Every structure is written in structure tokens, then in C-alpha cells.
Amino acid sequence: MRFILSDLNNAIELLTDNPGDGRKTRISKDVAYMIKSRVALYEATWMKYFKGTAFVPGGTDWPGATKDYNKNYTISNYDALTDSLFQVCMDASKIIADKYALVNNNGILQQDATDPENLYLNMFATPNLSGYSEVIFWREYNRGLGVSHNVPIFAQTGGQLIGLTRGYVDNFLLDNGLPIYADAERYQGDDYIADVRKNRDSRLSLFLKEPDQKNVLFNMDGMDRANPIEGYPDVTGSNRETGYGTGYAIRKGGTFDGEQFTKIYGCYTGSIVFRSAEALLNYLEACYEKNGALDGTASDYWVRLRTRALVNTDYNATVAATDMQQEKLNDWGAYSAGVLIDPMLYNIRRERRSELMAEGLRMADLKRWRALDQLIETPYHIEGFKLWGPMKDWYVDSSGSSTLKYGGSDNNVSSPEQSSYLRPQEINPLSLVYIQGGCKWAMAHYLSPIAIGHFLITGGDGGSEASPIYQNPYWPLEANAGALK
Secondary structure (H helix, E strand, O other), rough: OHHHHHHHHHHHHHHHHOOOOOOOOOOOOOOOHHHHHHHHHHHHHHHHOOOEEEEEEOOOHHHHHHHHHHHOOOOHHHHHHHHHHHHHHHHHHHHOOOOOOOOOOOOOOOOOHHHHHOOOHHHHOOOOOOOOEEEEEEEEEOOOOOEEOOOHHHHHOOOOOOEOOOHHHHHHOOOOOOOOOOOOOOOOOOHHHHHHHHEHHHHHHHHHHOOOOOOOOOOOOOOOOOOEOOOOOOOOOOOOOOOOOOOOOEEEOOOOOOOHHHOOOOEEEOOEEEEEHHHHHHHHHHHHHHHHHOOOOHHHHHHHHHHHHHOOOOOOHHHHHHHHHHHHHHOOHHHOOOOOOOHHHHHHHHHHHHHOOOOOOHHHHHHHHOOOHHOOOOEEOOOOOOOOOOOHHHHHHOOEEEEEOOOOOOOOOOOOOOOOOOOOHOOOOOHHHOOOOOOOOOHHHOOOOOOOOHHHHHHHHHHHHHOOOOOOEEEEEEOOOOOOO
């Protein structure tokens, strides 16, 4: 951690502000600040929540203690160091947050070529991202150079059999800032996908697709890989490109431009690497973790994020209405080290979860928060949309007979006896998740095992035990073996 932060400080000193004529496709000083923010927050929260365990030097069962070069080693001034890292995160985050303004969200999901453009929606699906104020660094694609990808094609249908979970969808606030369980009148239920999107945080209503929406609005001639009109989610199919894993399909990363959907050529929308919303979220979290309260800057950043999401900006009202017994049902992030966190910290984590949908940071967050311990003893069932309600009538053949199969050897959906909600990992009765009664966790999985080959190479004639390397906690020194704890 110290080595990485030192290198980042050198990068900040040596890099320029606007390389490549300011197109933001080359690493810059601000990119180094953004990475510094992320590194410091990760290390600080890891140290806080894994204190005294095998996952930090000097903790109980720390495997490094078996090596002579670590004899009696501990981290001095542990709590002060943790706090200092939270401050490093805050300082770096503020530089970015104050420099790169959030793009505007007008709340409009275009459904006609004449509808106003939504910059927030299009920021994730536009070929050239250099003009978006929020973007710090992005990757450019180019058909002419043969550099392309398929994300918009996946977003036309079910996202390669990967969808939003029921827990994730339920976790989004109502537009008045209350959780769905706190306002039964405004929450419209989940009998239909259209109901789920009503009166909600606009990040859900924009990025959760529903049947009959238009997926393409421009340049529609010559398309052969598009799904112009969203149909009923194909949860019974197995085609990876067009199948729907949970019934809740994500629009983020999709585009309305038919030019992207031709078979001969790949897609070339830009891909965001860093954007400033993460800096606001990092500052907000680090400030509360360090001080147990929000300063004026953190409060301002939270209001900015909720303003852009078109959610009531009174976050204190949200905190007051938050029931952690309800939230633990929807969100693993309600826990740290097997203990429910307080409602303020929880809502800071909720904001992060809602804003960074499908941007690749969720598992890293869950690990640094130590938010998976509870799954060791209490398995969790991943669920999707409410299949066994009125939406079951979507799935019939030409004769009106149901196409849903369960309770046999050729299942294509989970049984209604298991849940009213689709359980995509429990369709096959031979699946591990089905057999063990849900998703489980082992402490060892907070870190990956070091390959046994590395121990053998470095151990020489003495074998793996003679290696100067030590294995990560609760992993054995033998090949093809599972976690010990």
C-alpha cells in the first residue's frame, strides 16, 4: 500500500493535466489522483474491518508470522494509520470532485428520436466521451482499426444471461427518498416490471428495461443484431447472447443508435475507466468512516448525487426511515464482520451501490467492507423478478399452454414452491447452490490463493514449505484443495 501510494505521488508530480489535447484518453495527473483515492479507501476500510484477523499483519492466525523476516512484526499506530488513509482518500477525492462536474440527468428515457437527449444515460453509450464533464479517463474504440466490443449488443436483450437481482432492485429508494417498505402508497409493488420502475430513483427507472420499450431510435437501416422493441424477458432460454438471467434486464451501456448493431462490424461506444461520481462517493464514505459524521463537503457531495438521481435530497429523512432488519434482506453491504452497520453508513453504501451499477466495483466493495461473513452460516438465495405472479402469463405457446417447466429433469425455471421470485441459480437441482440451500461463503475467499507452483519454484529442493512466500489466510499448501475456513 505504501509503495503504491508513493508511486502515485510520483505520478501526480510527473504527469501533465491534459495529455492528448484534453481528450481524456491518456493517463493524466487527475487519473493518478482518482486511483490514489480508490487505493486509500480500499486499504483503510480493509484495515478497519479486518483488524485483529489473519488478513492483516500481526492479527490472529496471520500466516506471515511463520516467516523469520516477519518475526514479531505488527503495524504500529494501527488506528492512526487507518484514519490517515481515510484522510488521504478525502484529500485526493476532493481534488477530483471539485474539478469534474456531474453531467445532467433530465430523467428522460428517450423513446422517440425527437425526445430530448439524456446526457447521463448517453454518457455510458456514446462513441466520443471527451465532451462529458464527469469523465476523467475513458477508452476509445474504432471500427476502422478493428478495435470494438459487444456491450451495446448485450444490452439490447438480457445482458448475456446476467441481470439485476431482486435484492438490488428493491434496494433503490423511492423518488421521495424513502425505502420501498416505508411508503406503501407510493411503492407500486413488483407484480410487473413496469410497476417496479414507478416513483423510483431515476437510476433504476432509466437503467431497468421493461417490455414494449424501444431499444433503437436512430440509424435503423442495415441492423441485424438489434432488438428494436423490448419483449418479455426470455428467462427460459439458454442462448447466452440473448437470454435473460433474472428477468430484470439492464440498459446501462446500451445505445439507441442502430449503427452499432451490424453483424460485420463491432460496437465502438466509449468505455469509462474513471468518472468523478466515484470521487464524491469515496469522499462521503471516507469522511463518515473516519469521523463518524459528515462534514459540509460530504453533505454537499451527497446532495449533488441525489439531485442528479432526481431523489429527495434530504438524506437524513432516508436515514430516519431506514430499518436495518429490512435492509439486511436485500443487501450484503448491510453487514461488516457479521454485524449490522448503522443506518447512516448503510445509506452511504446504498448510494454507492445505486450509482455504480454494473461498473465492476461491487465485489471489491463487499470484500473491503468484510460484508460476506454472514453467508458462512446463513445461505442467501439470489432472486430475480416475480415470475410466479401475473408475469407468469407472459410465458405461453401458441395454444395458450405454459412454457414454464419445473419439478422435473428438464427445468427451465425455478419452482414456485421455492419462491414467487425466479431463482436463476436453483433451476437445476444438481447445481451446488440448489444442493447447499443457497449461496455460501468461506473466510478464505476474501483473498485468492497463491498458486502452488509459485511455492514449488521458490522453495527449491525444500519444497513448498521452504518457500519464502506465505499462503493467504485459510488456504492450504497443496494443489486443487478447497478453503480451510
